[in-house]
Each structure stands twice: as C-alpha cells, then as structure tokens.
Amino acid sequence: MSDLKNDIQRLEASTMTDMVESRLREYLKRKxxxxxxxxxxxxxxxxxxxxxxxxVREALSxxxxxxxxxxRKKRGMVLTQPDILGSLERVLDPxxxxxxxxxxxxxxxxxxxxxxxxxxxxxxxxxxxxxxxxIVAQEVNKQxxxxxxxxxxxxxxxxxxxxxxxxxxxxxxxxLPVFEYVLDYEIQVNGQAEVGKVTHHDLVEILRTGDAExxxxxxxxxxxxxxxxxxx
Amino acid sequence: MSDLKNDIQRLEASTMTDMVESRLREYLKRKxxxxxxxxxxxxxxxxxxxxxxxxVREALSxxxxxxxxxxRKKRGMVLTQPDILGSLERVLDPxxxxxxxxxxxxxxxxxxxxxxxxxxxxxxxxxxxxxxxxIVAQEVNKQxxxxxxxxxxxxxxxxxxxxxxxxxxxxxxxxLPVFEYVLDYEIQVNGQAEVGKVTHHDLVEILRTGDAExxxxxxxxxxxxxxxxxxx
DNA sequence: TTAGTACTTATGTACTACATAATAACAAAT
DNA sequence: ATTTGTTATTATGTAGTACATAAGTACTAA
Numbered sequence: 001m002s003d004l005k006n007d008i009q010r011l012e013a014s015t016m017t018d019m020v021e022s023r024l025r026e027y028l029k030r031k032x033x034x035x036x037x038x039x040x041x042x043x044x045x046x047x048x049x050x051x052x053x054x055x056v057r058e059a060l061s062x063x064x065x066x067x068x069x070x071x072r073k074k075r076g077m078v079l080t081q082p083d084i085l086g087s088l089e090r091v092l093d094p095x096x097x098x099x100x101x102x103x104x105x106x107x108x109x110x111x112x113x114x115x116x117x118x119x120x121x122x123x124x125x126x127x128x129x130x131x132x133x134x135i136v137a138q139e140v141n142k143q144x145x146x147x148x149x150x151x152x153x154x155x156x157x158x159x160x161x162x163x164x165x166x167x168x169x170x171x172x173x174x175x176l177p178v179f180e181y182v183l184d185y186e187i188q189v190n191g192q193a194e195v196g197k198v199t200h201h202d203l204v205e206i207l208r209t210g211d212a213e214x215x216x217x218x219x220x221x222x223x224x225x226x227x228x229x230x231x232x
Numbered sequence: 233m234s235d236l237k238n239d240i241q242r243l244e245a246s247t248m249t250d251m252v253e254s255r256l257r258e259y260l261k262r263k264x265x266x267x268x269x270x271x272x273x274x275x276x277x278x279x280x281x282x283x284x285x286x287x288v289r290e291a292l293s294x295x296x297x298x299x300x301x302x303x304r305k306k307r308g309m310v311l312t313q314p315d316i317l318g319s320l321e322r323v324l325d326p327x328x329x330x331x332x333x334x335x336x337x338x339x340x341x342x343x344x345x346x347x348x349x350x351x352x353x354x355x356x357x358x359x360x361x362x363x364x365x366x367i368v369a370q371e372v373n374k375q376x377x378x379x380x381x382x383x384x385x386x387x388x389x390x391x392x393x394x395x396x397x398x399x400x401x402x403x404x405x406x407x408l409p410v411f412e413y414v415l416d417y418e419i420q421v422n423g424q425a426e427v428g429k430v431t432h433h434d435l436v437e438i439l440r441t442g443d444a445e446x447x448x449x450x451x452x453x454x455x456x457x458x459x460x461x462x463x464x
Numbered sequence: 465t466t467a468g469t470a471c472t473t474a475t476g477t478a479c480t481a482c483a484t485a486a487t488a489a490c491a492a493a494t
Numbered sequence: 495a496t497t498t499g500t501t502a503t504t505a506t507g508t509a510g511t512a513c514a515t516a517a518g519t520a521c522t523a524a
Contacts, residue, residue, distance in 0.1 A: 015476065017293055025322070035328055041505060052478045054286070057507090061249055061290040062297045066323050073506045074486040081330050084337075087319035090257070091298050096267055098313050104399035105316075107351060111400065114350055115343030118452070122462055167336035168343065216448065220350070230354055247507065273474060284509045289476090305475045306517040 016051050021059040023049060028079065039069065039077040085170050092174050094181035102182050109179040110226055112172050113156070114219055119163035121212040128162045132204045139200060149180060155200050186229055193225040248283050253291040255281060260311065271301065271309040317402050324406050326413035334414050341411040342458055344404050345388070346451060351395035353444040360394045364436045371432060381412060387432050418461055430454040 042060070046053040063069045066087050071077035094102060135154050153176065160169035198221040206218045274292070278285040295301045298319055303309035326334060367386050385408065392401040430453040438450045
C-alpha cells in the first residue's frame with residue numbers, strides 16, 4: 001500500500017482560463033473598480049493578456065455567474081454588486097458534499113439558530129409576535145411527517161425574518177435542506193431522538209415576557225436533541 | 233422623475249450559456265451523478281444540447297470554478313466535491329458589496345461569535361486552553377493599532393479551531409475582513425466605542441471554570457460594543 | 465515484469481465569421 | 495421642438511474549424 005499520494009502533492013497544471021480569471025480579479029481590485037464602472041472590451045482584454053478571446057470569455061463567464069459583472073451587446077461590460085449567496089446556493093447539494101462538510105453544515109445551522117436571540121431582541125415588534133402565534137396555532141394540525149418540516153420552515157423562517165437581516169435569512173434557508181438531509185440520515189442510523197423540552201409555543205411565550213438570554217436558553221433547550229447528537 | 237423602472241421589471245435575455253449551465257446542473261441531479269462519476273464529452277454535450285462546444289465550455293468553466301467538476305486532457309471530466317466556501321471567498325470584497333449586505337455580514341459575524349460557546353464546550357481540551365493562554369499572554373505587548381487586529385485574529389481564530397468545524401472556521405475567517413472594514417467605517421463616523429467589559433483573559437478563565445452558558449454571557453459582554461452599534 | 469514506442473483521443477487554446485442587440489447620429493413628421 | 499423613424503456602427507453572443515498537448519491504450523522489446 002503506497003501512501004505516496006499523501007506525502008507528495010499532485011501538481012495541477014492550471015489552465016489559461018484560471019490564470020486569466022485571477023488576473024482579471026486582481027486587475028479590478030488594483031484599479032479600484034466599483035459597481036457601475038465599465039470594463040474594457042473582451043478583445044482588448046484578450047490582446048492585453050496575450051490570449052484568445054475565447055479564454056477571456058470563459059473567465060468572464062465565471063465572474064458573470066458570480067454576479068460580479070453584467071454585459072450586454074454593444075454596451076460592453078459593467079461591474080455589478082455580486083449576490084454573495086448565489087454561488088453558495090449552486091453548491092449546497094447534500095448529495096455531492098462530503099461527510100465532513102455535511103456535519104459542518106449541520107452544526108453551522110445550529111450556530112445560526114442560537115444566534116437568533118441577540119438579533120431578534122434588537123428589532124422584534126408586536127406584529128411579529130402575533131404572526132408567530134398564528135403560525136404556532138396551526139401547529140396542532142401538522143404533527144404528521146410531511147407537514148412537520150413545512151411547519152418548521154414557517155416558524156423558524158419567521159424568526160429569521162424578524163432579525164431584518166436578509167443575508168442571514170437566505171443563508172439559513174439554504175442550509176436547511178442540508179440540515180434536514182443529515183437529520184434524516186442520523187435518524188435512520190441512530191433512531192428517532194426525543195423532542196426538545198421547549199416547544200415553539202414556549203419560545204413565543206419567552207419572546208413576549210423574557211429577555212434575550214432567556215430566549216437563548218430556550219432555544220438551546222429546543223435544540224437539545226440536535227446538540228445531543230453531536231456528542232456521540 | 234420617472235419611477236417606471238420600479239414599476240416594471242427589466243427583462244434579461246438569458247444567454248445560451250446560462251441555459252446550458254442550468255441544464256447541465258439539472259442533468260447531473262436527475263441522473264444522480266455523484267463525485268467520481270465521469271461526464272460525457274464536451275462535443276457530445278454540445279450535440280445533445282444543440283449548441284456549439286464554445287457555449288458548453290463557458291458553462292463548464294463555471295462548474296469548474298465551483299469545484300464541481302475537474303477535467304484533464306483525454307481523460308474527460310469527472311464530478312468532484314465542490315468547495316462550498318471557495319466561491320464565497322471570491323465575492324466577499326467589501327469594496328464591491330452594498331451597504332445592506334455589509335451590515336448583514338457584520339451581524340452575521342456576531343452570530344458566529346455567539347455560537348462558539350455551544351460547540352467549544354463539546355470539544356475543548358486542556359491543550360486548547362493552554363494555547364489560548366499563551367496567546368493572551370502576548371496581548372499586553374500588542375495594544376497598538378497594527379497589532380491589535382492581528383491579535384484578535386489569533387485569539388478568535390483559535391476559538392474557532394477548537395470547535396473542530398473547518399467550514400465554520402473558514403467561514404468566519406472570510407467574514408472577518410468585511411467585519412473589520414465595517415468597523416473601521418463605523419468608528420470614523422460614530423467615533424471610537426468603549427471596550428467590552430469582558431477581556432480575552434476573562435474568556436479563557438470562563439473556559440476553564442465555567443459552563444457553556446457562562447461563556448455565552450461572557451462573549452456577549454465582550455462583544456457588547458458591537459451589539460450597541462446595531463441599536464443606533 | 466518492466467521499459468519503450470506508436471497510436472489515439474478529449475481537452476485546451478486560437479482564430480475566423482457572423483447574427484444580434486444596443487447605441488449614436490441623423491432625417492422626417494407631427 | 496419634441497417625437498418618431500432610419501441608418502450605421504459596434505461589442506457581445508454563438509458557431510465552426512484547426513491544432514497542440516496531455517493522457518490513455520496497445521503493442522513491442524529487453
């Protein structure tokens with residue numbers, strides 16, 4: 001058994017496209033380009049870099065996917081504000097991620113949940129609480145499997161929305177499917193876990209009468225089954 | 233002043249490359265491709281999709297950047313496990329992000345900090361504590377501006393490392409520059425804030441003698457100046 | 465079994481060509 | 495004079511051809 005592969009790192013012949021991509025990125029930074037600025041023409045970039053327009057376009061295609069540039073015919077290309085989570089979304093597929101990454105994401109979701117307390121107490125309104133109560137009111141009807149997840153999404157989704165942090169909310173929404181995937185897998189292997197002592201209803205009650213620290217404690221208790229899984 | 237732009241949404245003629253990218257992604261999902269599987273040849277894909285190899289390559293270039301595929305001459309292309317944070321890293325540049333996103337990221341970093349407690353207490357070792365102490369011991373020499381940030385990175389970086397969650401650690405490492413950027417800006421506008429009542433030294437002390445909840449409270453106090461900024 | 469050689473092939477890169485959309489400049493019309 | 499229509503221009507989007515190169519395969523020789 002040769003462990004040579006571990007001792008010596010395989011060298012990847014990076015392609016022109018890779019180099020052009022990083023050169024372009026470095027160029028934009030060095031020249032302090034900001035959203036709205038126009039980029040040179042493709043052919044000019046190709047000439048300047050000494051490569052074919054083809055390679056330049058493959059590199060630009062990547063930046064375009066990231067939302068860093070937009071380009072229209074004749075008008076040319078302009079820098080844009082990228083959607084920081086868009087690229088993440090493309091890649092968060094539980095079926096193609098490794099076990100370690102899946103576990104990392106599972107934990108990361110728990111971190112996000114525990115962080116809700118501090119932000120929610122900065123901005124919660126009485127309308128928010130009312131909305132939460134109406135969600136919880138429908139909970140009794142939805143204990144069965146297909147509806148449970150749907151209800152989880154509604155309740156926790158509302159909590160994230162209350163933080164007023166759009167990135168935070170979208171981020172959790174993207175992690176959730178991976179979280180549920182890991183959970184399903186865990187349940188298959190280690191069996192169904194008990195339910196947290198603190199229910200959604202309890203959490204809403206805390207939001208009305210308690211402070212941020214109470215809510216954090218409540219959330220921790222609510223998530224206890226999940227944290228217990230991590231100990232194993 | 234015409235607000236027509238707000239009333240009617242501009243329609244984007246999506247390019248062939250965009251469509252091919254999503255078709256490919258959908259194809260990989262539908263066929264349940266997993267890392268290691270070989271993809272059809274570029275020309276075959278082009279023929280099947282009825283587009284030029286050029287367009288296919290621009291789409292593949294994107295997947296290649298995301299780390300979803302690798303390709304070598306003659307061997308063809310294989311699906312790989314993507315690096316979920318690699319794409320995020322390319323885009324997290326404070327200079328090209330909008331104000332809202334910057335604020336969101338600032339808050340998100342605080343959420344990550346507050347989440348440290350729960351994971352650290354699952355896995356901390358006495359060696360970790362010792363390492364932290366040695367970092368804190370050097371703190372007294374590094375109160376000046378260029379060194380303060382460096383020290384912050386060392387201390388908090390170690391905390392993340394103690395969670396054993398690589399994604400978590402890398403994620404925070406990527407958010408940190410944006411966080412510092414927002415902080416610098418905030419300080420210029422609203423003036424220097426007071427320092428948190430709980431120091432790094434105190435946090436280490438809590439790690440030795442307290443529980444997760446103590447640590448969370450300590451961290452909240454440590455970060456209090458930052459949370460206070462959010463209230464304004 | 466190893467090493468060397470020739471052959472094959474899919475990707476990487478370059479180049480040409482042209483359709484198309486968007487812009488600009490100008491002319492016509494109300 | 496502002497609007498509408500026409501024409502010319504041009505940068506991007508797409509197609510297609512060609513070829514170098516790396517990597518795999520098969521075969522041969524030592």
